[in-house]
Amino acid sequence: MIYLKNLASPADLKGLTLSQLEELAGEIREAILETVAQTGGHLASSLGVVELTIALHRVFDTPVDKIVWDVGHQAYAHKLLTGRLDRFATLRQFGGLSGFPKREESPHDAFDVGHSSTSISAALGMAAARDTLGGKEKVVAVIGDGSLTSGLAFEGLNQAGHLKKDLIVVLNDNEMSISPNVGALSSFLSRKMTSDFVVRFKKETEQFLVNLPRFGKDLLNLARRAEDSLKSFLTPGMLFEAFGFNYVGPIDGHRLEELIETLQNVSRLRGPTLIHVVTKKGKGYPPAEENPALFHGVGPFDRPTGQVLGVKGGLSYTAVFGRTLVELAEKDERVVAITAAMAEGTGLKLFAERFPGRFYDVGIAEQHAVTFAAGLACRGMRPVVAIYSTFLQRAFDNVLHDVCLQNLPVTFALDRGGLVGADGPTHHGVFDYSFLRPIPNLVFMAPRDEAVLRRAMATAVDYDGPFAYRYPRGDALGLLLEGAAEPLPVGIGEKLRDGEDGVIFAAGTTVAAAMEAARTLEGEGLFLTVVDPLFIKPLDRDLIAAEARRSGFVVTVEENVLQGGFGSAVMELLAEEGVAPRMLMIGLPDRFVEQGSQSALRALYGLDAAGIAGRIRAALGREAGSRKAAAS
Numbered sequence: 001m002i003y004l005k006n007l008a009s010p011a012d013l014k015g016l017t018l019s020q021l022e023e024l025a026g027e028i029r030e031a032i033l034e035t036v037a038q039t040g041g042h043l044a045s046s047l048g049v050v051e052l053t054i055a056l057h058r059v060f061d062t063p064v065d066k067i068v069w070d071v072g073h074q075a076y077a078h079k080l081l082t083g084r085l086d087r088f089a090t091l092r093q094f095g096g097l098s099g100f101p102k103r104e105e106s107p108h109d110a111f112d113v114g115h116s117s118t119s120i121s122a123a124l125g126m127a128a129a130r131d132t133l134g135g136k137e138k139v140v141a142v143i144g145d146g147s148l149t150s151g152l153a154f155e156g157l158n159q160a161g162h163l164k165k166d167l168i169v170v171l172n173d174n175e176m177s178i179s180p181n182v183g184a185l186s187s188f189l190s191r192k193m194t195s196d197f198v199v200r201f202k203k204e205t206e207q208f209l210v211n212l213p214r215f216g217k218d219l220l221n222l223a224r225r226a227e228d229s230l231k232s233f234l235t236p237g238m239l240f241e242a243f244g245f246n247y248v249g250p251i252d253g254h255r256l257e258e259l260i261e262t263l264q265n266v267s268r269l270r271g272p273t274l275i276h277v278v279t280k281k282g283k284g285y286p287p288a289e290e291n292p293a294l295f296h297g298v299g300p301f302d303r304p305t306g307q308v309l310g311v312k313g314g315l316s317y318t319a320v321f322g323r324t325l326v327e328l329a330e331k332d333e334r335v336v337a338i339t340a341a342m343a344e345g346t347g348l349k350l351f352a353e354r355f356p357g358r359f360y361d362v363g364i365a366e367q368h369a370v371t372f373a374a375g376l377a378c379r380g381m382r383p384v385v386a387i388y389s390t391f392l393q394r395a396f397d398n399v400l401h402d403v404c405l406q407n408l409p410v411t412f413a414l415d416r417g418g419l420v421g422a423d424g425p426t427h428h429g430v431f432d433y434s435f436l437r438p439i440p441n442l443v444f445m446a447p448r449d450e451a452v453l454r455r456a457m458a459t460a461v462d463y464d465g466p467f468a469y470r471y472p473r474g475d476a477l478g479l480l481l482e483g484a485a486e487p488l489p490v491g492i493g494e495k496l497r498d499g500e501d502g503v504i505f506a507a508g509t510t511v512a513a514a515m516e517a518a519r520t521l522e523g524e525g526l527f528l529t530v531v532d533p534l535f536i537k538p539l540d541r542d543l544i545a546a547e548a549r550r551s552g553f554v555v556t557v558e559e560n561v562l563q564g565g566f567g568s569a570v571m572e573l574l575a576e577e578g579v580a581p582r583m584l585m586i587g588l589p590d591r592f593v594e595q596g597s598q599s600a601l602r603a604l605y606g607l608d609a610a611g612i613a614g615r616i617r618a619a620l621g622r623e624a625g626s627r628k629a630a631a632s
């Protein structure tokens with residue numbers, strides 16, 4: 001490594017020749033591969049933008065100029081060029097570099113990201129502030145073709161065209177979201193082939209016209225005037241020009257010379273400009289080029305073979321969901337499945353193969369996914385929207401206004417509920433109990449294991465109203481799953497063990513840790529009842545009130561923020577019932593949880609068995625101590 005380790009700041013790129021920059025691109029790919037093979041991460045997207053990132057940093061001067069990366073999963077080269085080489089091996093680890101741009105990590109990171117399609121809006125805001133404050137900096141948004149499918153991106157384009165601010169949008173088009181990109185927009189962008197054709201056609205026609213006797217020159221002039229409109233009619237430029245943007249491209253995103261020259265030219269243009277750059281996802285690492293979906297977000301892997309390491313034989317909750325949905329859809333033809341560009345991640349690939357006509361990938365468009373489902377439900381279908389908990393945050397109003405207000409039978413399969421691990425605060429699904437619980441009509445289940453997940457799914461299909469269930473990232477418990485999944489009675493919980501010193505109400509997959517904690521405490525002479533309420537909403541009022549009244553000491557456990565979550569729901573219920581037990585609420589605090597492995601974070605926040613036992617021990621010990629003090 002010659003160039004990368006000697007770069008003190010991106011400004012040093014200006015002193016390198018083209019061939020040195022090309023060597024630097026190789027070094028960056030090497031550094032990314034070396035680290036991501038060990039840490040896992042968003043490999044394919046980052047490899048695809050190495051030349052683009054070098055060109056951006058060669059032409060623009062961050063941190064004064066602002067580069068706003070969309071999603072930010074492609075920003076590893078940006079991190080390496082902006083002084084983070086020495087910490088790069090800590091990528092996505094607890095206490096290490098974030099997998100996404102983060103303002104507190106570097107002044108070169110202009111905006112915090114993780115969720116998609118925010119770049120144009122944020123960059124436009126920065127451009128507007130610059131003009132108000134009399135600044136001179138350039139503002140550049142870099143957005144992928146997948147992220148451009150979101151309505152939010154178009155809201156940004158719409159206002160940008162109206163405000164006419166100096167703003168550069170780089171469209172990184174690799175024809176891929178996580179899976180191949182879908183939708184009319186994607187087909188439109190791939191008209192770049194047509195544009196190549198236009199260039200060839202133009203050259204041949206000009207040759208022909210210029211050689212025509214007498215009228216040749218006049219015809220050539222006429223054709224040149226017509227050409228502009230023909231070209232814009234046939235190319236993706238037409239769309240962006242309609243939004244009030246100058247359109248430049250498509251250009252080859254792996255040719256540094258062309259990229260640098262184009263960016264330099266564009267940086268002198270006034271008004272909003274979109275540069276359409278064509279790249280290959282996974283560029284430079286054959287396994288990722290061949291299978292960009294697998295290497296989109298990959299775990300540790302063996303570099304020479306591309307074999308993903310540490311894959312265990314067990315089923316994940318996602319896989320159980322995917323298989324069970326196929327079973328349910330076989331029995332009920334009203335069942336249709338919807339994903340917002342996450343067919344792999346949500347386990348819906350199987351469904352898509354088995355029922356292609358009943359599967360919808362709507363692109364990165366969570367709000368649309370929910371309202372589209374509402375429409376399907378209005379006409380008698382049973383849509384299942386499989387969505388990561390964190391991404392449903394975007395569609396809150398659609399859930400409330402379009403589904404629940406009309407009491408429509410839409411099911412929300414909330415994957416990645418709870419702590420997700422290395423993606424960190426942008427992706428932990430730790431708010432859904434709090435934001436879904438207040439919505440009238442919604443039934444919300446939190447299965448404790450894969451067997452209950454299957455029963456939750458069967459219950460949802462039968463239920464005539466909105467229904468949500470949430471399950472975590474990672475392996476299920478490995479239970480034997482036999483026979484058809486049977487529906488459960490709505491709002492009825494289950495007592496799993498009995499004891500007189502207190503009761504633990506544990507939500508979802510925290511039940512396993514609560515049971516283990518109860519077993520540990522039993523060995524110490526403390527006997528706890530454990531109740532799985534099964535439903536976050538409606539809660540099993542009779543069971544919860546009776547157990548709380550009986551024991552006088554209530555513990556709630558949840559992998560959700562405490563604010564407005566499951567523990568709060570239990571507390572509200574007990575207040576309504578006039579029961580006032582001593583309460584210990586275990587959950588996540590009122591701050592964003594950092595990145596780290598799920599097990600490390602659970603231990604840190606006291607959500608594993610040892611943590612739960614420790615908190616109960618301390619609470620009961622203190623109580624025993626204070627009772628003694630009162631008695632003496």
Ligand SMILES: Cc1ncc(C[n+]2csc(CCOP(=O)(O)OP(=O)(O)O)c2C)c(N)n1
Binds near residue numbers: 114177364
């Ligand atoms: C709101 C939201 N929905 C879904 C995702 C998950 N996601 C992350 S990257 C990605 C694909 C992005 O495609 P594109 O913008 O074309 O970038 P590429 O990966 O091709 O570089 C998706 C669906 C997300 N981060 N945010």
Ligand SMILES: CC(=O)[C@@H](O)[C@H](O)COP(=O)(O)O
Binds near residue numbers: 073114345473
């Ligand atoms: C960047 C992004 O939003 C996705 O790629 C996400 O990181 C996927 O998470 P999983 O690995 O849990 O599917």
Ligand SMILES: [Mg+2]
Binds near residue numbers: 147174175177
């Ligand atoms: Mg893409």
